[in-house]
Amino acid sequence: MKLNPAQLGKQLQGTLAPVYVVSGDEPLLCQEACDAIRAATRQQGFSERQVFNADASFDWGNLLQAGASLSLFADKRLLELRLPTGKPGDKGTAALLEYLGRPPEDTVLLISVPKLDGSAQKTKWAKALIDGPHSQFVQIWPVDAHQLPQWIRQRMAQAGLTASQEAVDMIAVRVEGNLLAAAQEIEKLKLLAEDGQVDAGTVQAAVADSARFDVFGLIDAALNGEAAHAQRMLEGLRGEGVEPPVILWALARETRLLATIAQQYAQGMPLEKAFSAARPPVWDKRRPLVNKALQRHSAKRWAQLLLDAQRIDAQIKGQAPGDPWSALSLLTLSICGQRLGLASDTGL
Incomplete structure (x- = not known):
């Protein structure tokens, strides 16, 4: 049965x-x-x-x-x-x-x-x-990406925690579908949460010492246009042994999000609506940062950067020539707004 x-x-x-x-x-x-x-x-x-x-x-x-x-x-x-x-x-x-x-x-x-x-x-x-x-x-069926936030919320409720939607979404993004990692994060939150309430700040405090948080810090630095800081973080991640696919996943995910929002905005969709329609949605606290990055490049340019990310993926897999770390550095600088790019870039 x-x-x-x-x-x-x-x-x-x-x-x-x-x-x-x-x-x-x-x-x-x-x-x-x-x-x-x-x-x-x-x-x-x-x-x-x-x-x-x-x-x-x-x-x-x-x-x-x-x-x-x-x-x-x-x-x-x-x-x-x-x-x-x-x-x-x-x-x-x-x-x-x-x-x-x-x-x-x-x-x-x-x-x-x-x-x-x-x-x-x-x-x-x-x-x-x-x-x-x-x-x-x-x-036992796996929990897919659409079910993960609800699974996290239920798991937190079982642990006596109440979380904001932003906190739940942040955990879902950071664990990348790894339920064991999500369960471990929730255990840490039990120690940090005041009166069982969890918000985005509590989540950041719980994972501030992990390499994955540093990857997200790299993304924030790039979106904010902090080229020197982003490059230091990239080198730090490399020194800690973080593999290129992990960094590329984060950069490509954010680039894809920005390319989609930029395209929708260019077609006449209000920016706030585009933020809400994004998957995952852009949190309120991140909207100024994302908006700042959007003003830096056109929709066409964001699409070109997404193609660069795909090329780096081929380099990592050995299907294209070039050093992935150098390419990741150039992609990060390009997101920051530096007039640099991969060898294939034109019009910069």
Whole structure:
């Protein structure tokens, strides 16, 4: 039987199933689902635990032997089977089908597998886990970019925090979809927030010592036209070991945003409306900074800078000649308004 994570908690309050399967590629949510199952087994007296890692050399007979043997230390046991490839092979399929055919009493089997695609779900072993009478199949779906702010808000509420929309959007941008990083940021905010209230300033204070915040500081310096400061920050990031793709992501993201807003403004859209329509929206406190950058270049020029960013991406991947760090420096200076550019630039 299939369960979503929200249904799992209620199911665990009753009689435990002989087999639970947690499937997905989102580490934090999969870990939390497994933790909930482990906690439920402990509460119901499953005091012994055995863990099996089903790598290429795994002897599937060990799983069957563990299921058939009597515990020397406890009346109830939790067996954990970790299947990192999601492919048990012929021997694993046979062992799983045999186990599922007659699951042992007073034993819960927790199986962890990656996300199973359509073809994998049609295999005998997967069908037995998904549709079998003895198993609960928990499918973990990733949180996409549009769902992330709401997920962050719900997570903060669970931690006793109330956040402004600007703070939520700032966290969503900084963690880049990494739920584990988001959860860690929220834990830090619990220590910093006064009376459980979180605003943009609180978020900045929580991440002020991280390299990712320095990347955002680089962006702010470039938008503000602070060429020398931006170059020092770029060199500092390089010295800290931050990879070019991370810096390019931030520069390209901001350049794409500015190119879109500049184009909309050139076509007659009011600037405030363009700020609100942007994805992500431009926060009120950042609008003067973004507006300052917009006045520095035309819509055509912002589009050219976006092409330069694409060229740097090709350099990083080894698909185009040139040094990515030098190109990142030139792109940063160009955003600052310096009359410099990549070799392909014209009309500067």
